[in-house]
Amino acid sequence: MAGRLIYLIGPSGSGKDSLLDAARTQLAERRCRIVRRVITRSAEAVGEAAQGVSPEQFAQMQAQGAFALSWQANGLAYGIPREIDEWLAAGDDVLVNGSRGHLPQTRERYPEVLAVLLTVDPAVLRQRLLARGRESLVEIDQRLARNARFSERLLSDDPGVHVLDNSGALEHTVERLLACLDEPAACA
Numbered sequence: 001m002a003g004r005l006i007y008l009i010g011p012s013g014s015g016k017d018s019l020l021d022a023a024r025t026q027l028a029e030r031r032c033r034i035v036r037r038v039i040t041r042s043a044e045a046v047g048e049a050a051q052g053v054s055p056e057q058f059a060q061m062q063a064q065g066a067f068a069l070s071w072q073a074n075g076l077a078y079g080i081p082r083e084i085d086e087w088l089a090a091g092d093d094v095l096v097n098g099s100r101g102h103l104p105q106t107r108e109r110y111p112e113v114l115a116v117l118l119t120v121d122p123a124v125l126r127q128r129l130l131a132r133g134r135e136s137l138v139e140i141d142q143r144l145a146r147n148a149r150f151s152e153r154l155l156s157d158d159p160g161v162h163v164l165d166n167s168g169a170l171e172h173t174v175e176r177l178l179a180c181l182d183e184p185a186a187c188a
Contacts, residue, residue: 004093006116014166022173071105
């Protein structure tokens, strides 16, 4: 039996990397592999199990067919290694830290994908973004407004997206993620 692709999406600062790190052991026990993304900025890999490459290296990898999925966002290129197809064929579930904007293309390639949108209360998200110190207050407020519009549009365009709130304790979010994998309706 083929594995299932789990496509975790959400705004920057929603806690996707923290959630994946906290759930890593439990996911492995369930034969769920967490994918190591390829990103064109090594600084982006801080706090994330990602492989940083130059734009030239990324283009070369893409030309050689190294990616099952790839996209551009926020001036960066992201790739998901093609090994995921082997893992899925072997019956393993595969969890990808994906892109909200690339979900339609992912659904085309993997129609049975389980899309999980990680959300967080806007006030909590604002505090997380401030703590990171990567953006000015104006940029953070613009990001929050974009995130709200994007998530609203995504949920109206794709009713198959499951929502997982990460505004509270991370341990609670891990429990809800695992329940969602067992029964997708548990995400709501």
